[in-house]
Amino acid sequence: MDVDGRTIASYRPTKPGLAVFVSGVTSMGIEILALPIVAPQYGSHIYTVGGILTVCLAALSLGYWQGGKRAASATTREMTWIMLATAVYMGVVIYANELLVVQTSTLALPARYAALPSVIVLFGPPTYLLGFISPYAAELSAKEGTGEASGHVYALGTIGSIVGSGATTFVLIPLLTIGQIALLFGLMLVATALAIEAPSLPRKPTAASVVVAVLLVVAAGGGPVALDYRGDVVYETTTAYQQQLEVVDDGDVRTMYLDDARHSAVDLEDPDRHVFTYTKYFHLPMLMADDPDEIDRVLFIGGGGYTGPQDFEERYNATVDVVEIDPTVTDAAKEYFGLEENENLTVHTGDGRQYLERTNETYDLIVLDAYQKDQVPFHLTTEEFMEVASERLTDDGMLYANVISAPTGSAGAFYRAQYRTMDEVFPEVYSFRTSETSSIQNIEVVATKNATEMSTRELERRNDARDLGVDLEDAVHNRMDEPDTDGAPVLRDDRGGVNGLLDPMLGQRYVVEETAGNGSNESVAETEPTEPAAPAAIGAPSSLEVIDSPSPISGVETDGARPVPADAT
Structure with a gap:
């Protein structure tokens, strides 16, 4: 059947075109997913958001550049291995994101840059690898002329990014957990790798695809590895507002955490x-x-x-x-x-x-x-x-x-x-x-x-x-x-x-006073990091340390009432 002189078959996406579309979906999905992963540690401050955008764009650009240099010898088989390598790293994101965020947060950096190491380690490698796909696809495109091939790749990649952004924001995050979304992206990359090789399905890429898919499922089933000092997590989810919500029981105290910050508690x-x-x-x-x-x-x-x-x-x-x-x-x-x-x-x-x-x-x-x-x-x-x-x-x-x-x-x-x-x-x-x-x-x-x-x-x-x-x-x-x-x-x-x-x-700490829990008016001080979090071991003030050495408050009431105590040092 002809449509404007072209057959329906001519509208089917080519293997390079499919790879570009999926890489667009995944790269933008990863970028959206980055915020709810790092926000519990660093907050959703402008520096965190800006750091995510900067790292992802830089990694993607580096991938474009390196991919362009190697595009002359590009093959669909190389695209398959890139897709699978990216899927493997999605498994790392699923299983070790909390551990990697905590470990990288201890680096001695100014507070506004504190989130950058976490973002680089977690999202730099997969975004960099996906950057190879577009120049490879342009080289392997059946389009005549460099301009037509480039325009076709740009269009497909951008459409994929739109789909990835919209679907992740409006559909996936409200419905699924972070691990489930990352698993979905990983399996999508594996499926694309198999589709690129179809219908022949050579032995090595097929076996590798099966192994990677199994690893992704195991990582998702095992859950993220982390040491939770707060107590027993009885409920957790990601809300439509990209907040990580957790309900944690520590003895008799139940606390609601939003992005790792305590918002409510009940005895x-x-x-x-x-x-x-x-x-x-x-x-x-x-x-x-x-x-x-x-x-x-x-x-x-x-x-x-x-x-x-x-x-x-x-x-x-x-x-x-x-x-x-x-x-x-x-x-x-x-x-x-x-x-x-x-x-x-x-x-x-x-x-x-x-x-x-x-x-x-x-x-x-x-x-x-x-x-x-x-x-x-x-x-x-x-x-x-x-x-x-x-x-x-x-x-x-x-x-x-x-x-x-x-x-x-x-x-x-x-x-x-x-x-x-x-x-x-x-x-x-x-x-x-x-x-x-x-x-x-x-x-x-x-x-x-x-x-x-x-x-x-x-x-x-x-x-x-x-x-x-x-x-x-x-x-x-x-x-x-x-x-x-x-x-x-x-x-x-x-x-x-x-x-x-x-x-x-x-990066400073703020004191959260808690009642002693014995019916008295005594209170104890607990501390939490303001966003983004300060290094836990280096340069962070202790719970009652004076911040920025402010001068004491005089605090004497004009009516002769008891003065407000001077700041502790």
């Missing part, structure tokens, strides 16, 4: 215990309100394990709405953290800012606890967002923001900018540190539409008088003076620079 034997000290601070607005019973509508932006929203719904006579962008996180909270929606607790799936812009509801309290690794999404930090939040608050409403930053010094640049931004919109802003060290930590910033300043002494009096069921003595004691924001920028939608504010924190 299975004592559900009322606040495992993370900063979650106790969520109740500070109940001291700041003239009457805590007047806080009857609360919005949480960010769900995680939903420990905070559930605590509010159970402890107070309040209606609680929660906006969580990732439905997989909500599903995990229902399965492993006891989340149950009811008439007083409602979950909304979507972006927090978009929800505020579209809803007609007003709230007495908005709790901002949304994070990507250890930073608030930029569009939830700006003056424009604060204005939207203020419009959705009642006349005496409050906005509570959980900020990860240092209280002073260069690593506190983001905190000072966030404080100044909130101060532009709200009459009164208060901040409370969760650790008495000068390390990066959870700083709780409360902005209120009530213009009457609340003294520390009054907060202490209310904590003693009100039966909240949560003792906030330590939280009140950790109130900080207003920071010096003279050099801090006001964060705006049309003005970038957040990455620059976060740069001083890269």
Whole structure:
């Protein structure tokens, strides 16, 4: 049958054309897959994403160059071996990705470049090998003329890249685990190698293809090799937002990890215990309100394990709405953290800012606890967002923001900018540190539409008088003076620079205070790396080490209240 003078058979892809298409699918799929593999260690910071793009493009270009030099003697058999060699390396990625990431993270590099060795080791070799395919295919193409052959190869490779990018992002990552996706790419390469040799299927390439396929399946079945110090992983998956979600049990404590960062925790034997000290601070607005019973509508932006929203719904006579962008996180909270929606607790799936812009509801309290690794999404930090939040608050409403930053010094640049931004919109802003060290930590910033300043002494009096069921003595004691924001920028939608504010924190450690778990108010400090992770053995500060040697906070209240302790050294 003819179509425009050509037979249907002429539209069948040639063997070189098939190889180019599959290499395009695989190379772009590997590039997309790289982020959820390295993000748990280094975070999804711009330097991690940029490092992945740089390494993959450099490796691919090097492969093009080397392949072009050798293309004059290219054969389909060489393309077969390249496909199989790439598939073998996919087995390495499946089985040893966590081990290789951890080992390469110990290299003594500046924090912004810390992810590069991991990306080079894991994704440089397979991308480099796939770069050989295009110049080989152009040499072996049946097209007349160099220009036509090159154009044909470029088109097929680009179409393959589009398919690989779209399928990996929108289909594979939401449905499969990282290991399963890598297995699929490996088997696709093996199948292509066999298709290139068909119909003759010579003995050596065929046997090698079978061996490689078996190795891939064994690697996938065995799972990644790694030493998990955190406890027993009871559930893990990759979400549609390319977050690696894990639920880990360590004794009686169950923790939700997103990209290797702890987001929520519950004591299975004592559900009322606040495992993370900063979650106790969520109740500070109940001291700041003239009457805590007047806080009857609360919005949480960010769900995680939903420990905070559930605590509010159970402890107070309040209606609680929660906006969580990732439905997989909500599903995990229902399965492993006891989340149950009811008439007083409602979950909304979507972006927090978009929800505020579209809803007609007003709230007495908005709790901002949304994070990507250890930073608030930029569009939830700006003056424009604060204005939207203020419009959705009642006349005496409050906005509570959980900020990860240092209280002073260069690593506190983001905190000072966030404080100044909130101060532009709200009459009164208060901040409370969760650790008495000068390390990066959870700083709780409360902005209120009530213009009457609340003294520390009054907060202490209310904590003693009100039966909240949560003792906030330590939280009140950790109130900080207003920071010096003279050099801090006001964060705006049309003005970038957040990455620059976060740069001083890269590779440092932040203190996560935990309650002792014995019913007392004592706490212990645990540390986590800010993204990207610092070398674990070389150049990393200890858990309570002063970061960037900030000057101590004076912390003396004007009303004669107890001073905030100076930073530990």
